[in-house]
Amino acid sequence: MYLIFVIFIITEIFDEFLDYTLRGPSIIHSVLQLSLFIMLFIVVSRLFSIFYEQKINRLIPEELMKILKIVKESECKGVLINQTDLRSRLKITKPTLKKRLGNLIDLHYISFEVRGNHKYLILTELGNSIIK
Numbered sequence: 358m359y360l361i362f363v364i365f366i367i368t369e370i371f372d373e374f375l376d377y378t379l380r381g382p383s384i385i386h387s388v389l390q391l392s393l394f395i396m397l398f399i400v401v402s403r404l405f406s407i408f409y410e411q412k413i414n415r416l417i418p419e420e421l422m423k424i425l426k427i428v429k430e431s432e433c434k435g436v437l438i439n440q441t442d443l444r445s446r447l448k449i450t451k452p453t454l455k456k457r458l459g460n461l462i463d464l465h466y467i468s469f470e471v472r473g474n475h476k477y478l479i480l481t482e483l484g485n486s487i488i489k
Contacts, residue, residue: 364397417487421461423447428467428478429488437470437477 371393375386417425427446431438444454458478461467466484469476480488 364401368393368397417464421457421466424457424461425466425480425484425488428480429485432480437472437479439475439477443478 368390372390375389379386424443424447427443428438440454440458444451447454449457458467461484464483465481466487467478468481470479471477
């Protein structure tokens with residue numbers, strides 16, 4: 358709320374400055390106002406995305422985030438990871454992994470892809486959007 362108020366004040370001050378220096382409306386005045394608006398829009402949207410990322414990271418427990426990062430890392434390397442490999446990397450029991458994967462599936466962050474006789478974990482679009 359304060360941010361919007363500050364942006365409004367900055368644009369008004371800038372507008373008054375332009376009116377004073379350019380002695381009234383002109384094409385330069387309009388172009389400068391549009392440029393300021395675009396810059397402020399970019400700043401506000403960047404601040405919002407930072408806030409959103411921090412909020413998401415606080416909502417997802419660290420043990421689930423770790424699984425997402427491992428799956429993302431393996432996808433970036435071009436290798437799909439299965440539950441056995443994931444369990445050995447995390448050093449957790451089978452029931453614990455099943456519960457954590459169930460939570461991630463319920464949140465629509467991961468899904469399974471069947472290739473032949475093997476089931477691999479893949480990130481969904483939503484899962485990809487929260488991992489850097």
